[in-house]
Amino acid sequence: MLELVTGVAQRFVWAPLLHGRNENLTRERPTVRVRTLYVSGSWPWHAPCIEARQTAMVENARAGKESRTAPGLATSHRDLHRLLEDLPAGAYTCDRDGLITYFNQRALELWGRAPKLNDPLDRFCGSFRLFKADGSAIPHDQCWMALALKTDREYNGHEIVIERPDGQRRTALAHANPIHDKSGKVLGAVNMLVDITARKQAEDVLKVTDRSKNEFLAILAHELRNPLAPIRSAVQILQLNGTRGPESQWALSVIDRQVHQMARLIDDLVDIARVSSNRLELRKERVELAAVLRAAVETSAALLETGGQHFALTAPAEPIHLNADPTRLAQAIANLLNNAAKYTPQGGHIRLDAERRGDQAVVTVRDDGIGIPAEMLSCVFEMFTQGEQSRARAPGGLGIGLTLVKRLVELHGGTVTAHSEGPGAGSAFVIRLPISDEAQLTGPGTRGGDVPSAASSLRILIVDDNRDAADGLAILLHSYGSETRTAYDGLEALQLAEEFRPDVVLLDIGMPKADGREVARRLRREPWGARTCVIAVSGWSNETDRARSRDAGFDHHLVKPLDTAELMRLLVPLGEAARKGKS
Known part of the structure; x- marks a missing residue:
């Protein structure tokens, strides 16, 4: 027990306690908490760190108002100064007029120069320049x-920046507290400065x-998406041309699935970066859970089919409405389904169940696959975590799918937990989400069907410095009649736009001679360009990139590799309008 006497009428005791008995300190390392007894009678717990000593100094200085009397004031101040000298932080005192009466060695090290004691020119804080955390200057008074x-x-706890005489700046947390006499009159103040530079x-x-x-992840995603775009276009062209032969059809389906898988992995990389830095914005609306489940199953259908497992879906008997981003929530559930498909052998079983329990919607993805070892359950949602058994017996991944699930569910105000009886016993992932019983149900957006012929009246200019991407997309759209x-x-x-006068321009962003945004701005300045639909087709997918596209005059921003169905939903209304204009 450490006991410091700071005056006849007061006592400061700082006692690390372990298991409730001090003698245990001699047998075990003190790794728990610290308790401080103040002259004011308080007896709080602290973390075993500087916090206890910081708080002790401030509390004892403040408690002086109960114990300081005129006869013992000088002695009390000397004792207080001895206490402050031993603190692991800068500390100084002022009298009631703001004249500095004392500073310890740590304060001198922080300031870089000693202020003048009892000097009006150094009132309150010395002659040092002070700034707030936002950089604005703080007048000394x-x-x-x-x-x-x-x-x-x-x-207490205000961040302050101190500029030293040599121009160097130090950041500190200031704890300024008045000191009173027994009657409550202000005698001065003590300020403790904790250097957090x-x-x-x-x-x-x-x-x-x-x-x-x-x-880096954004650049990586952009560079990986670029070669995927012409591959997807080439596959779709071959499929449209009716390639015969089971081997050829199998090869095309493999390429198409793998392109889709690569695009999904790239999207996961970008999404986890957004979520980790709090840059992922949800577009919440009132949605029915059953619709979200169907979207998730549709997303994972290819992987579930190729895995050869038996899949079953049990939707809730009654409608369950959520305040959610349907795309992101479906993405989270689809990631769990993909995870189950990866780690469940052919012939195994995967179930997706949903039900209402009180004021929560509970979604469970269950499988009878390889299971999860007990030591992995606590870290299964951590980034880049894969068990040795997983790596040995299942196709690889980036190890971020479950991390993304957890972050997306938490953004919706929910929780996700993992359960398994161990290796070979399968696993279950349970999502719990708050149910929304208010507001009007937002109707589903209108989606264009597979009507590529509706785009047959359009004149389309495709611009991309990747020739394979430009040519492949041009051939694909030409086969639709454009x-x-x-x-x-x-x-x-x-x-070419000046000569061709296109109805639609599909425009890459990063190009030589003039980038896509500059091209879009210049197109919009032309009299005929105001009516042209300009669509960005880019490997850049951040919200910042989309905003920059809008500012440059783009009507839409699509991400490579292009989803043909999404593109057609944009082109079909334009094609119908163009046909009506010509009729």
Whole structure:
């Protein structure tokens, strides 16, 4: 037990307690909590760190108002100064007029220069320049010490930036507290400055690292999407041409599935980066859970079919409405289905069940696959986590699918848990979501059907510096009956658009000579360009990229590899309008 006497009428005791008995300190390492007894009579617990000593100093200084009397004031101040000298933080005191009367060695190290004691020029905080966390300057008569004296209030935990004489800046947390005599009169104040410069620098490094990681993932996704676009177009062209032979059909279906799988993995990479940095925005609406389940099953259908498992869906008997982003929620459930398909052998069973329990919707994905070892259950939702058994017996993945599920479910105010009796016993993942019983049900959006012929009246200009991507998309749209032209850089696109006067321009963003945004702006300045539908087709998918496309004059922003059905939903109304205009 450490006991410091700070005056005749007060006592400061800082006692680390373990198992309720101090003698245990000699036998075990003290790794639990710290308890502090103050002269005011309070006896709180603290984390075993600087917090206890910080709080002790502030509390004892404040408690002086109950114990300081005029005869013992000088002695009390000396004792207080001895206490402050041993603190692992900067500390100084002022009298009631703001004149600095004392500072400890840590304060001197923080400031870089000693202020003048009892000097009006150094009132409140010395002659140092002070700034708030946002960079705005703090006048000396508005610093925390000055405010504590003027308002007789405590100012604890405020971030402050101190500029030293050499120009170096240090960041500290200020704890300014008035000191009173027994009658409650303000005698002065004490300010403790906890140097957090190293912590702030570490936070800045983490922010830069996180930003670099996100930028890398965005570039990686962009570069991976570019070659997928012509592959998907080539597959669809061959399918439209009616390629015969079971081997050829099998090869085409394999390529199509693998392109879809690669696109999904790329999307997961980008999404987990967005969620990790709180940049993923949900577009919530009132949706029926059954519709979300159907969308999830549709997304995972190919993987479930090729895996050869027996799949069953049990939808809720009564409609269950949620306030949710239907796309993101379906994505989370589809990821669980994909996970079950990966780790359940052929002939196994996968179930998707949903029901209402009280005010929650409960969605369960259950399988009788390889199961999860007990030691893995606690970390199965952590990024890049895959058990040795999983890697040995199932196709690989990035190890982020379940992490994304957890983040998406939590963004919806829900929880997800994993359950398994161990290896070979299968597994179950349970999502619990709050049910929405208010508001009007938003009707489903109108979706265009598979009516490629409706786009047959359109003149379409495809612009991409990836020639395979441009040519493949042009051939595909031409097979639907559209009149197409291709350009491979921005300037060529502008020249060809002037001659061709397209109804639609499908425009890549990153191109030589003039990028897609510059091309879009220049097209919009033409009299005929105002009526043209300009669609960005890009490997960049962040919301920032979409916003920049809107600002440049694009009508839509699609992500590579193009989903033909999504493109047709945009083109069909344009084709119908073009036909009516010509009739």
